[in-house]
Amino acid sequence: MSSRNGHRPQSFASVEEVTSRLGDVGYLADRALATTVFLQARLGKPLLLEGPAGVGKTELAKALAAATGRPLLRLQCYEGQDETKALYEWDYGKQMLYTQILREKIAQIVADADDLAGAVEAIGAHDSVFFSERFLAERPLLRAIRSPEPVVLLVDEVDRADEALEAVLLEMLAEYQVSVPELGTFTARHVPLVVLTSNNTRDLSAALKRRCLHLFLGYPSAERELEIIRSKSTGLPEAVAGHLVDVVRGLREQGLRKPPGISEAIDWARTLALLGATEPDTALLEDTISVVAKYERDVERALRVLPVLVEGERPVPVPETGGADDPGTGAALRAARDTPGRHGSGYYGERTGTQAAPRRVSGSQGERSFVANHGRRTR
Template sequence: MNTDPRNAAGEGEFDDVAHALERFREAGYLADDRLATTVFLQTRLGKPVLLEGPAGVGKTQFATSLAAVTGRRLIRLQCYEGQDETKALYEWDYGKQMLYTQILREKIGQVVEDAADLNEAVERIAKQDSVFFSERFLAPRPLLEAIDSEEPVVLLIDEVDRADEALEAVLLELLSEFQISIPEVGTVKAKQLPYVVLTSNNTRDLSAALKRRCLHLFLDYPEAQRELEIINSKDTGLSEALAVRLIEIVRGLREL
């Protein structure tokens, strides 16, 4: 459908790691050197990033900030238990297909009117399958939307550990080749290389196959001084002493 999307990798999105740190800070996200290095490599190598760690350490916000920093649209797939792959990839718009069938009923009649028997009529209709199973009848979901987007996007696959292993398997083609295979249509390759961010709260172990396809980083709760920097970077109205006391209380609750 197009050339290799890796040719569109963002060489110049960030000059270096320090530039990535600065850009994220300007966007209100205080990244550390490890995270800035990871996002710098992502933009140079065109690989997905898998962020693992407890809830509340800024994994989802990182993807939002990456979209803001790079000027890309954010497309989010929120994973959950029992999620059907059709909710993540695509669905056929059966209502639209039926409407077209009704509209084209007369034309269909012309196709089969001189058929010798039922078998021949069915064969003639079967040859027209491509008319009704084409991209015009596809309802894109987040994964296909990101791959088929004319503009570069940030694709956030949030809490991938909550999804069933079946959906995790579906992701492998996208993460390694930046393409999606649709049986009735063919392979849809990325028009623009998306920045893919996966997050996991470690509710279950992810497959080695998925991890191999990603730059992998574990985010933990920041040190007390860094938490104070984060609070001070926001317009909270808290005094320094109160902010320090708040951090002490929250860190104590985490230990409990």
């Protein structure tokens, strides 16, 4: 199979091929993700990616389109969105324009009618002219089904859509069919590669999850994150970039309202490179903290722990802003996230007499942090 813009095969022969072809278009996938993408393409199943902000969910769909040479169709979901924005609507403006231009012809059609009911009847006999493909305004779901060539369909931030739209989506994904009562049922000529993303601001229906291959995309390992930053040619010296990754990973564990994603790590690397950073420098990181911390409280908290993360100095304790009845911001949240032995001595202001080394953070800690944030919009 070849595509219109490349001669790139539209499916993958192996998991390794997924990794290498996504890599060729600048997307560095780990084994779990590459395996899921391989299965998705082979089984013709939609892929539901859940995970925190900025970990490469949307980017995967773009990379898939680039790697397979398929056009990318994107449905950006939002609250209150109705199916006319997702499936199709009738192009009212065009219908009006045609009736204006054809008014003489229409007058002839109703000329013989004796009364209003007769005129409506006469016009009604020509309904199909106005509810024909000519006046059909396709939206991404219908466009994906009717596309003459295979496509990648991105349904982005599906958790923001209302449940009614989720039901429409489910129907479409079950059969890869869409019915337009006036025209009939359209069935996909080519099964699209479908990627749904969610930030988990609400639970998706079990039916939708069941229909999809489901993958939690957490923060990457330190090595992969460094590799991603390297691949973006930020201009930051390798040693500083390595240190930056550790700092970013440490910040993700501070219970920030919006923990920094990979995109913020890349932005921070670019910022530091522009400012000529040649070595880990706490002052420079403090000056540029707004690149990764987007709320006042996050900035305060990040500034407090930066010395620990960069140099191993003891942070100055800052009083909590939330009380025990505020599980979102208070001590309760942090206590809930804490597990015995997770932090060595020297953390949270404990005097030890020795300097605490910057902490290493595992991928699963990123996942836990996300789950704790579950239900709260981060942007």
